[in-house]
Amino acid sequence: MVDEDHSRPSKNLAPIDGDQAARSSKLAVGHRRLRPSVMIMTKVVLNFKTYSEATGAEALKLSRICEEAKDQYDVEIAVAVQAPDIRLISENVSIPVYAQHVDGVGFGGFTGSITAAAVKAAGATGTLINHSERRLRLAEIEASISACRAAGISAIVCTNNVPTTRAAASLKPDYVAVEPPELIGSGIPVSKADPGIVTGSVEAVKRIEPSVGVLCGAGISRGEDLRAALDLGSEGVLLASGIVKAKDQKAALEDLLSGIRR
Numbered sequence: 001m002v003d004e005d006h007s008r009p010s011k012n013l014a015p016i017d018g019d020q021a022a023r024s025s026k027l028a029v030g031h032r033r034l035r036p037s038v039m040i041m042t043k044v045v046l047n048f049k050t051y052s053e054a055t056g057a058e059a060l061k062l063s064r065i066c067e068e069a070k071d072q073y074d075v076e077i078a079v080a081v082q083a084p085d086i087r088l089i090s091e092n093v094s095i096p097v098y099a100q101h102v103d104g105v106g107f108g109g110f111t112g113s114i115t116a117a118a119v120k121a122a123g124a125t126g127t128l129i130n131h132s133e134r135r136l137r138l139a140e141i142e143a144s145i146s147a148c149r150a151a152g153i154s155a156i157v158c159t160n161n162v163p164t165t166r167a168a169a170s171l172k173p174d175y176v177a178v179e180p181p182e183l184i185g186s187g188i189p190v191s192k193a194d195p196g197i198v199t200g201s202v203e204a205v206k207r208i209e210p211s212v213g214v215l216c217g218a219g220i221s222r223g224e225d226l227r228a229a230l231d232l233g234s235e236g237v238l239l240a241s242g243i244v245k246a247k248d249q250k251a252a253l254e255d256l257l258s259g260i261r262r
């Protein structure tokens, strides 16, 4: 949860991974981020949470489905998996593997913590931070982002409304992902039920820190939900149950990806 701590992000720590390279090329075209003036590859981040259908061997199976599906579309699909599954998945698929959380601590006496360095060593190229199901205070978010920069992995900071998006953007993560908590797991897509939170977040980020990408999520599952999210100015979506818990995960993913402009 964002509190009133106005901590500043650390400077001079540059993330250097595939995501960052893609983002640099966006910057090279003059910080113009609005579709369709700039071709930005759609980003789909599938959060495996702790669903049984996406844990251990099942997580690998679903990651392989994502890997196969992405080749047919102009899309980057990343999977955000439980920390103990990062190595298994990153060693067996070529798509980006993200952690679901990292703590803003380094090496030392921090028993039970998840460090950016450790998830990177296990093969992760990025992480979610401050998911609604794993909220942090502002100072903790800043520390986590700094740890990601130091380790060279991407940071997607989740937010729950426009003011929180604004606060998160000022910390300059790679992305913010706005997700109204009441729509998470509801099957009611944010892009249709609450379009204002998406456009408001895009506007806020553009004004504060245009280099930060904007994703949205909650209730997204169909191609039309993804298309609506892109039409609202989002660069992609963060989603979970619509794919993870689908009877046929491959068919559900193909339906989702059908929303991408070709």
Ligand SMILES: O=C(CO)COP(=O)(O)O
Residues within 6 Å of the ligand: 047, 131, 179, 183, 184, 185, 186, 187, 217, 218, 219, 220, 238, 239, 240, 241, 242
């Ligand atoms: O929390 C989410 C992704 O991080 C959204 O979850 P659902 O896609 O299940 O609504």
